[in-house]
Amino acid sequence: MSSRTHEDAEASVREVRERLDRVTDPELDESIVELGYVDDVLVRGSSVDVTFTLPTAWCSPAFAWMMATDARDEVESLVTVETATITLREHMHEAEITEGVNAREPFESVFPDADGGVESIRASLDEKARVGRQFDAMNELLDAGLTGAQISKLTRRDLSLEDGGVVFVRDGNVGVTFDPEPLADYLEKAEATGLVDADTDHVFRTPEGDPIAPEQFDLVHKRSRLANVNMTGQGNICDALNEARFAEGRPPLSET
Amino acid sequence: MYQQDGEDIFVIDGHVHLWDAREENITHEGGEQFIQCFYDYHTGFTPEEREWDLDEYRHYGKDRMAEDLFGNAAADMAIFQPTYLTDFYDEGFNTIEQNAELAEEYPERFVLNGTFDPRDGEEGLRYLEEQKEKYDIEGVKVYTAEWRGESKGWRLDSDESFEFLEKCAELGIDKVHAHKGPTIRPLNRDAFDVADVDDAASSFPDIDFVVEHVGLPRLDDFCWIAAQEPNVYGGLAVAAPMAQNRPRKFGEIMGELLYWLGEDRIIFGSDYALWNPDWLVETVMNAELTDAQKDEYGIELTTDVMKKIMGENVAELYDIDIEAKKEQFRSDSVTEEFGLGDHYGTQDATAD
Structure with missing residues (x-):
């Protein structure tokens, strides 16, 4: 306080x-x-x-x-x-x-x-949120021109989110710019789950939390998309239930 | 039969119920909460003009059900999936005995599934045998979040469950439909976790497991399991009505399912009376992916794909010969009662 x-x-x-x-x-x-x-x-x-x-x-x-x-x-x-x-x-x-x-x-x-306990539930949901956010972060870097293999290998030190985003590839010799927001959102969850900190060697991870081998990138990218679709899908269900619950003329329910 | 672009689509609704949630059948407050929760799902995903009122939703009876399924020829056949909930409802909510009332009137139109609950022990094994003997069931529906006294759920991969799965295999019951989907008050969300399907499916490769509601809100866990276990299928109940008021999201879910499971392991179900095939079949058949989704997933919901999802896939599982059924339905009692002769009388113009 x-x-x-x-x-x-x-x-x-x-x-x-x-x-x-x-x-x-x-x-x-x-x-x-x-x-x-x-x-x-x-x-x-x-x-x-x-x-x-x-x-x-x-x-x-x-x-x-x-x-x-x-x-x-x-x-x-x-x-x-x-x-x-x-x-x-x-x-x-x-x-x-x-x-x-x-x-x-x-x-x-x-x-x-x-x-x-509530903390273990939070941890497993945080992990899913991390994977879902990873999809947007990977897409941002793919759009910026990085390859899947390069993204798999990125360390935290390769990424700078200040003054617009810059990522260094090819042994730090080439800087590529990108929109930092999806990366910042991703890192926030990745840090909350304890997978990533300032010295982390692998920023992106499989849903199980392991480093990504370059040949695995496409699979992990697709699994990240799936986690993203799942979370927003559940959002659509909650949203429809919410509308139903507060619809005009709706008899009072669920009060027993 | 549903018709699209001059082609007949034989529709087998893979998930229907004949339930009784009248107040006199409710013995526990959970029973009232459960039907009210169902009603929230019903109104949440039903076009306003097709909504039922709560009283008709509690109990609609077999005649109305036949009319809803077959009256406008939306469905050609349907599979009953029971939901017992005997801790909440005196006579059960939706048992094989209740479902048999309609299934036995039109046996050529229905598949009647049974159930088991491993917490019932020896008595439960005997009940499974009895269902086989009396109704010759080929499949069961299991409800892992059901309450039994102090217990608030069970797992499909427990030793007790494996004993029942072994009994299923022995009796030739080789389809297990597991509700792995949205929480329904007052049941426990985690008791519908899809993770237990993994071990059960790999331990019983000769049994096919249909994950009803495609695991939502755990679509990711479900798809990942199904990608590795060839005997795991996805039932579209609950996902299907999203085509009505959340079409973009429906497209994404279909994209993921087609990507991870392929077009042969997705099965349509209305979840009747949660939703009514008399409008839902048309809504799903008319669903389209956005251009961005077609690009992202590299797929389209073509008539051939939809034919599989709406009937052919589940026909394969249950050894239903669709062509023989079409022939039979030219003059069965449903066709006579609802005047469907024209639907089955004409030859399918595009049949090979």
Whole structure:
């Protein structure tokens, strides 16, 4: 939790939403702001209240928990915010999740029957998100003119994302420029999964996390596409369920 | 028969149910949550003017089902896939006995599948034998996220499951349809994880495994397993209605399936009554890939590919002779009841 720097400074709703934009639905790897989950943001001095709703009332409690805690932590990372209070609405476990997250209890004590802790679920979804993002990053480098074999061999030191992206190939003698955004998105997840850091020799990996042999590039590229299609596919299902749930004239459901 | 560009497409709906979710049949709140969740999926992917109301959705009965499947000749045949859920529903939600009511009225039009649950032990093995004896089943549908008392699911690759798969092989039951797909409240998402199909499929190479709902939200895990196990198929239930209101995404999913599994291992299913073949068949047949998707995947949904997906692939699995069926259907009781003589009476102009 951060301390306040100015007595009178107050976060703007826009600043809060920018922080919330960094929070993803872990199954879809898309921002909860983009997905339209955030209903309301209320700033009162150094306290911020965020209310959100998920596409279905039975969305996995572990996923809902991750989004709620991530939202709380992101908002509290603003220097002008002391406490963020998160409220989940219209969910089968809205009370347990809202109360548990705001009381800063661990997931396991609120949901003792859940299989596996929230951190292991997060790790496996992060891994899938990494592979999905890898597809866009590889495509950016292919479009910039690199070959699959060159991409397979890239080290973290070969890539510079500052001042537009530059990648050095042919033993560092040739610099090729590219749009840094898909690479930055990829590296963010690759770092979160612990596969890549500043000294990493292989930036890109198989879905299992191993370095890519040059002749394997095409297969890994296709598997990355598949992971990407899967995540966005599930997004389309959630989206349709969301529309169905809030359609006009819809009888109240899922409240038993 | 569905007709496209002057060609007849023989449609076998690979995934249908005759269920009963009337309030008097519900014994656990999970039963009410389950049917309401189904209804969310129904309305989420059904054109507004074709939506049912919740009461008709709870129980539609066999006559309506026959009308929906065959009334406008959308489907020529269908395969019943039971879903027991006896912890939630007094008489079960959709059992082989319930499905038999319609299947036995038109036996030439239906394949009736059974089920097993390894948690039922000896009694379960006897029930499997009984289903074989009574209905001569060739396939089973398994539901790994089903609740049984304290248990919230089971795995296809467990020792107990292997005992049942061995029994299947012994009885000549060589098709296993596993629901590996979207979470349905109140069932546990992880109990539908597709990973357990891998070991089961490689340990039982003579049994074909149809992964219903193509593993969504784990399409990636499913395709990777299927790419390595030749006896793993993909059932399109749930993916199919995306053609209606998420056509781009439907195209991508088809692109991936065709890339990883090829055109011989994809099987159409409406999941009736989740969705109704009386509009869904046409929607899927009219689906097109975008130019970008055709480039990316190097494929097209040609009439020949669609013929396989809509019927020929599953006919191969179940030894259904499509030409003999067309002949038979010129004068069977469904054709008489729904006036379909014209559909089967004329020769297929493009037949070789």
